[in-house]
Amino acid sequence: MRSVDEVLTAFRADDIRAAERPVLARLPEGGLMDRAAAALRSVCVQVLRETCGGAYGRRVVMLVGSGNNGGDALLAGAYLQRDGAQVTAALVGGHAYERGLRAFVSAGGRVIAAREPAGEDQVRRLLEKADLVLDGIVGISGRPGLNGVSKRLSAAVPRSATVVAVDMPSGLDPDTGEIRGDYLAADVTVSFGTLKPCLLLPPAAHVAGRLVDVAVGIHEGLPPQPYVRRLTDMGVAARWPVPNHAGHKYTRGVLGVVAGSDAYPGAAVLAVQGAQRAGVGIVRFIGPRQVTDHVLRAVPEAVPGKGRVQAWLLGSGVESDANQDEAIGEALASGLPCVVDAGALAECVRQRSSGVRAAAADSVLLTPHAGEVSRMLTQLGTPVPRSVVEARPAFYATLLAQQVDATVLLKGPTTLVASPEGWLSSQNDGSSWLATAGTGDVLAGIAGALMAQGVNAMDAGAMAAFVHGRAGLRASAGGPIAAGDVAAATPAVIADLLTGRSSNTGGWTRGHRLSSLR
Template sequence: MNEEVTWDEGSVARLWMEPRADDDKYSRGVVGVIAGSEAYPGAAALVVSGAARAGAGMVRYVGPMRAQDLVLQHRPEAVVHDPGDAAERLPRAQAWVVGSGVADYPEQDAAIGAAMASGTPLVVDAGALETVAKARAAGSREASADRVLLTPHEGELMRTLNALRHDVTVTEVRADRAGYARLLAETARAAVLLKGSTTIIASPGGGVVTLPEAPAWLATAGSGDVLAGVAGTALASGLAASDAGACAAWIHARAGAIAAGMTGPAPTVRRFHGHPIVALDIARALPAAIASLPRD
């Protein structure tokens, strides 16, 4: 079935979690993050900030000391873990976000492997995309297809498909974004969030969700790391991967519009209105984006 759905604020409002009186930090969702590196510590802080500001009850971070220090500088409420310890005994989480900014750190790679093997829902970004997609294509699917969300941009989608022996160029991806997102979803048996000015979420089986065009100011370094954190929070709340991706993309776009000083009820506004933003501005605007959702 090749069903195509357009996502709007009503779709998000129906699904986005709201804490109950009897909730605690664990029942609200614990997000584990394996991201960042000595070379790219900022990715760790951005993913953790995205998850925390989107409403996770707790965020656990696994990574090298330099990245741990930066995470705690920005998010002192985060709980940090040594990668070697996490690889041997994975901390409990309702969802893991893996791959953003990871680089050549065997203990962290082992922790990502432990998260994959645990069967816990996964958001997979950047440096973990090829590893996870190849493993799932080969039949290693401890988490079901509706509990894994891959979040490539067009170049990463091309490279991941090439790693899976599908010969494709970026030009071809741009000409048929939904088609190639579907191809990766089918091959890896996972939902795929293809980032861009118009975000597409494809599911195995052919379903596609299309988001409204997002503000162009979101095209800034680290924006995708924040999005991965938001998606982790959505997945940890119990949403299916495609719904988590669609909700996260809508809220991320709305936060970008708020951070850029744009007005209006939806993420989509005229391209050249507003002002420049950086990734942490998006994270800081997430609570306001969530507060803007219509509630009964």
């Protein structure tokens, strides 16, 4: 094992197959599969050691399909059998990889033809007592959704067994992150060559478990630009703006904030707190008198009224108000970088869809949730229910980014940042306790602070989501939190990142955790 890179990357299935072809031509037959199987065996042994105390005598059931994933499982199963595990291969496909089957049988493994009724019944009984289930049913060449014996046996896997997926959980769409049909959720996914987009994109990412990235020598053949990326601790630390000794409050960035209303004064307070705690030099606040009073009581360092700024945060908690609406319109037309939230989203869509695009796409960051994406697409003439956006978040975040020529941060359990060119960032660094009122305002403030310091929209969105998530984890410690707690925890999270004290925390089911085998 080694530490992960600054950026985790995922590539589409066609790009992976193209990268594999020259490597397969150079290596002896089965060479790439042998590398994958050896790494898969190592992960399974580690999992059994952590969950059962070791591999010896443990019951392993492999669901083996006809493709390369089934071959990887059979070869790894041969190793596990020699390690002392009791391994059974349940053949759910029309045939099995012959070399892998021979190796598995030679090692003493048990084979059951699960497509036959009697065989399926045997496998069901074995699954009831399994310590580990190895999912080698289907990979990037399969269609979404399981059926037949694969569907039935996947449904029979008990919660007590740890599921390790070969390359990706069977039944998912490898490229989109969409869930269409039945699948086998994993506790651990061992991905070969590179991560697959479904491992980073919601909702599929939520059923992939812990990720283990295994290098098998195909990276040189992959495109220079990944389809999906995820920043790690090191990636955020490397990009975070740090003031130098000659700097002052103006060189650290001046963020203008148009936020809050008589109905939602707290949104303005939280947005300003998020920006201030993320390290911006000055926050200039524009809002109704009573809201301004709330802000100044909570953040006396804030400066009320208009003045020169280097970026804008617009819309958090804003309702229809002539002065606020005018300030938002002027800010959007200024050409300065903008973070656009809540009450400013509709005006941003109106301006940019009508051709008023004063700022470039990488200087405008929209921060909607799924319901707001639904409303904006409806405003643009493409009515989409919220539930459909939630089922296809990558598709609709990208569609919105293209239609308004701006960067879109779609908030959710896994936060997506989409560019008009179709590239995606995916961050899953937080706690489910973050789903509480006001945390989105803090997130917008953190993003605004970064853009005021010159960070582009794509990086600002991913970095803000990362720090916001980690601040939520730190504040929660496993229990409920309020949005103000997240803002208060932000400086310590940034300090840990910059000093190298930060680490990925979480359990087996947290999809953002990743190890690398090299």
